[in-house]
Amino acid sequence: MDGVVRIAGGRKLAGTVPISGAKNAGLPMLAASLLTGEEIVLHRVPELRDIRSMGEILQRLRGSFSHRDGTVRVRMEDPQGNPDYAAVRQMRASVCIMGPLVARRGEVRIPLPGGCVLGARPIDLHLRGLERLGCSIHLQNGLVHVTARRLRGANIFLGGRNGSTVTGTANVLCAAVLAEGVTQIQSAACEPEVVDLCRLLCRMGARIDGIGSPTLTIEGVAGLHGAEHTLIPDRIEFGTFLLLALITRSDLTLPAIESAQHGALLDMLAQAGARIGEDRDRVHIRGSAGEVRPIELTTLPFPGFPTDLQAPMCALMTQANGISILTERVYPNRFAHVAELERMGAHILLEGSSAIVRGPTRLSGAPVTATELRGGACLYLAALAADGESTVYGAGHVARGYENFEGKLRALGAEVERVEPREA
Ligand code: EPU
Numbered sequence: 535m536d537g538v539v540r541i542a543g544g545r546k547l548a549g550t551v552p553i554s555g556a557k558n559a560g561l562p563m564l565a566a567s568l569l570t571g572e573e574i575v576l577h578r579v580p581e582l583r584d585i586r587s588m589g590e591i592l593q594r595l596r597g598s599f600s601h602r603d604g605t606v607r608v609r610m611e612d613p614q615g616n617p618d619y620a621a622v623r624q625m626r627a628s629v630c631i632m633g634p635l636v637a638r639r640g641e642v643r644i645p646l647p648g649g650c651v652l653g654a655r656p657i658d659l660h661l662r663g664l665e666r667l668g669c670s671i672h673l674q675n676g677l678v679h680v681t682a683r684r685l686r687g688a689n690i691f692l693g694g695r696n697g698s699t700v701t702g703t704a705n706v707l708c709a710a711v712l713a714e715g716v717t718q719i720q721s722a723a724c725e726p727e728v729v730d731l732c733r734l735l736c737r738m739g740a741r742i743d744g745i746g747s748p749t750l751t752i753e754g755v756a757g758l759h760g761a762e763h764t765l766i767p768d769r770i771e772f773g774t775f776l777l778l779a780l781i782t783r784s785d786l787t788l789p790a791i792e793s794a795q796h797g798a799l800l801d802m803l804a805q806a807g808a809r810i811g812e813d814r815d816r817v818h819i820r821g822s823a824g825e826v827r828p829i830e831l832t833t834l835p836f837p838g839f840p841t842d843l844q845a846p847m848c849a850l851m852t853q854a855n856g857i858s859i860l861t862e863r864v865y866p867n868r869f870a871h872v873a874e875l876e877r878m879g880a881h882i883l884l885e886g887s888s889a890i891v892r893g894p895t896r897l898s899g900a901p902v903t904a905t906e907l908r909g910g911a912c913l914y915l916a917a918l919a920a921d922g923e924s925t926v927y928g929a930g931h932v933a934r935g936y937e938n939f940e941g942k943l944r945a946l947g948a949e950v951e952r953v954e955p956r957e958a
Pocket of ligand 1: 558559654656657660661694695696697701723841842864865908950
């Protein structure tokens with residue numbers, strides 16, 4: 535992916551960071567707009583490459599889509615056609631249109647997304663859930679063809695070897711809301727982004743019980759209508775800026791987000807010795823106070839520690855005074871950032887699905903390459919803490935998921951310059 539960013543490390547940062555709406559709430563919500571011919575209006579939608587890609591998919595399905603000042607208006611009056619391989623390859627979350635489209639028009643044909651830099655990433659659970667609702671599934675020539683004359687409520691267990699599935703739950707949920715009768719999804723993902731999707735679906739007229747729990751009970755309805763909804767703030771962006779404060783030893787202020795959404799993160803940061811104060815609507819982190827302590831961390835589905843913060847946490851642990859162990863239970867191979875951190879001087883041993891980090895290390899600026907979104911954020915953090923200058927290639931990955939990341943960093947006093955392509 536394109537994009538080169540030059541970062542001068544070692545600067546102390548200061549100020550208040552605005553937090554954008556959650557990308558991973560917005561993407562399945564945009565897909566859910568396929569469930570009705572009426573207009574869906576979403577507020578606090580971040581300006582991101584992935585959101586644009588989903589908008590383009592909806593436009594190709596002959597819908598109308600606009601995104602201005604954080605508000606998306608989308609109307610899928612009569613969705614036609616199917617996404618092509620280029621669209622799915624560019625953004626895996628495009629699989630989220632499967633459940634809504636089959637529920638709306640009884641058919642969808644979508645290229646299988648295949649693996650990615652995070653690992654194998656199968657969609658067997660999505661397909662199994664849709665099958666239980668009465669869909670027929672045919673795989674041929676790299677395409678999955680899902681058809682259903684009618685959807686019927688069913689009991690569906692959605693747990694896999696690595697726990698629940700976030701977009702799989704979204705897909706099955708979106709099909710079940712229009713199925714005949716009652717569906718029970720067991721081992722449903724409990725991530726706040728799934729909760730937010732449920733809230734939108736309820737505003738559209740869906741009947742869902744057990745929201746936020748691993749058991750969702752859905753009473754199918756004959757049709758859904760238009761709705762307006764404001765996305766939750768992005769808890770991963772929030773966590774990334776807390777980690778930034780600690781790695782650069784800076785004092786930052788962030789808007790508070792619902793505390794139930796980041797319990798595991800705050801617990802880990804407390805173990806790492808972070809000084810965090812919260813008043814009514816603000817969180818103050820004093821990265822300048824005290825040393826960073828090593829931690830043992832395991833990523834797990836919500837409410838466990840989020841896999842999306844494992845790489846940024848790995849960058850921070852290079853500064854901890856001792857040995858940290860970061861274990862991946864969601865994506866056992868999500869460690870592409872490790873070799874890049876080593877190029878900056880970090881001491882990290884990969885042992886199975888664990889990274890063993892020995893700190894503290896004075897990182898030195900280097901040319902490094904991002905191959906995925908959160909690994910990219912990890913490299914920005916390491917570069918901002920390092921001595922000297924770093925060049926991050928593949929910065930486009932970061933732009934997929936962090937709204938105006940470079941602008942927000944500069945507003946805090948960071949020296950971050952986009953070299954290629956230049957920002958408008
Ligand atoms: N899995 C299966 N079978 C399936 C589906 C998933 O075995 O049918 C496995 C996966 O391979 C993985 C685990 O289950 O080991 C969890 O995957 P999940 O399906 O929950 O991931 P996802 O829905 O594809 C979402 C986020 C990811 C985030 C994960 C885990 C969106 C659009 N993406 O992906 O976000 O890492 O949940 O929390 O919501 C990111 O933002 O950088 C990102 C990758």
